[in-house]
Amino acid sequence: MKKREMTRDNIATARTLSEALPYLQRYDDAIVVIKLGGHAMGSDEGMESFARDVVLMRQVGVNPVIVHGGGPMINRLLDKLDIKSEFVGGKRVTDEATMEVVEMVLSGQVNKRIVQAINAQGGKAVGLSGKDANLITCVPTNPALGLVGTPDKVDPSILHTLFRDDTIPVIAPLGAGRNGETFNINGDTAAGAVAAALQADRLLLLTDVDGVRGADGAVLTELSSSQIEELTKEGVIAGGMIPKTETALDALSYGVRAVVILDGRTPNAVLLELFTEHGAGSLIRSG
Numbered sequence: 598m599k600k601r602e603m604t605r606d607n608i609a610t611a612r613t614l615s616e617a618l619p620y621l622q623r624y625d626d627a628i629v630v631i632k633l634g635g636h637a638m639g640s641d642e643g644m645e646s647f648a649r650d651v652v653l654m655r656q657v658g659v660n661p662v663i664v665h666g667g668g669p670m671i672n673r674l675l676d677k678l679d680i681k682s683e684f685v686g687g688k689r690v691t692d693e694a695t696m697e698v699v700e701m702v703l704s705g706q707v708n709k710r711i712v713q714a715i716n717a718q719g720g721k722a723v724g725l726s727g728k729d730a731n732l733i734t735c736v737p738t739n740p741a742l743g744l745v746g747t748p749d750k751v752d753p754s755i756l757h758t759l760f761r762d763d764t765i766p767v768i769a770p771l772g773a774g775r776n777g778e779t780f781n782i783n784g785d786t787a788a789g790a791v792a793a794a795l796q797a798d799r800l801l802l803l804t805d806v807d808g809v810r811g812a813d814g815a816v817l818t819e820l821s822s823s824q825i826e827e828l829t830k831e832g833v834i835a836g837g838m839i840p841k842t843e844t845a846l847d848a849l850s851y852g853v854r855a856v857v858i859l860d861g862r863t864p865n866a867v868l869l870e871l872f873t874e875h876g877a878g879s880l881i882r883s884g
């Protein structure tokens with residue numbers, strides 16, 4: 598199928614998925630890992646639009662893999678339960694009581710919301726966490742962070758099985774420890790580890806800002822690793838953006854082709870990034 602120019606207009610005016618298809622080229626067997634952050638999944642309309650994009654990607658031959666966050670949703674339940682929580686370097690210090698809430702919210706609530714949204718758009722999604730089928734095994738990140746885990750081994754075989762069955766995996770960022778523990782993994786870190794294990798063609802980190810901003814506040818459309826190091830040292834890249842840029846650099850070093858940090862609240866964000874010439878957000882490539 599020949600690629601026609603895909604603009605915001607002709608995606609938005611296509612009333613059905615099949616109407617939009619002629620504007621896309623087939624991307625047979627490309628693997629695109631998409632991290633959907635908690636801040637990017639606020640509204641029901643936004644979730645519906647995201648789910649539609651994912652189903653459309655599958656229809657043009659891409660294998661999408663969703664790894665999600667849910668920080669704001671975890672905060673809400675922790676508040677209700679009066680459990681205090683703090684972040685160090687963009688990662689939640691996680692004791693056992695917090696871990697229970699994290700798992701309940703991510704695997705139970707957020708994961709199923711995304712699965713249901715994709716299925717409602719005619720896709721076939723299956724929800725799992727890093728604990729399923731030995732997908733993600735972790736080691737503790739740092740004793741000061743408690744049960745925060747760093748992926749140590751990722752076994753993507755279950756994901757290949759799901760691809761063959763035309764099924765879209767939706768992954769909650771939890772991992773198993775070697776001694777039966779459950780670890781809380783930052784969503785960006787989990788997405789990077791999965792993308793690396795799959796040697797993904799692209800890793801998209803969807804958040805609530807239109808990209809990585811420089812010192813003057815403008816979005817940098819393309820970023821190198823040395824720029825990232827410099828901006829982090831200067832404190833321009835801070836908070837939740839730190840795990841994202843760290844993830845981008847790690848993923849590239851493990852063979853992921855390109856990483857893009859973009860605003861997940863923009864309508865058709867994923868499609869615009871993948872199928873238009875200009876893309877969206879901040880692109881980070883190796884070299």
Ligand SMILES: Nc1ncnc2c1ncn2[C@@H]1O[C@H](COP(=O)(O)OP(=O)(O)O)[C@@H](O)[C@H]1O
Pocket residue numbers: 633634635636637666668803804805806808809810811833834835836837838839
């Ligand atoms: N240089 C930067 N450019 C853009 N955003 C930044 C930067 N430094 C810090 N941030 C913050 O990082 C946030 C995104 O991280 P986070 O809130 O953890 O997102 P998510 O929940 O989508 O994973 C932005 O909303 C912004 O406040």
Ligand SMILES: CC(=O)N[C@@H](CCC(=O)OP(=O)(O)O)C(=O)O
Pocket residue numbers: 633634635636665666667668669671687688689699745746770781782783784785837
């Ligand atoms: C270790 C750690 O920080 N885990 C995250 C997991 C969820 C997440 O990453 O959510 P967002 O993508 O919405 O920020 C947390 O507990 O909030």
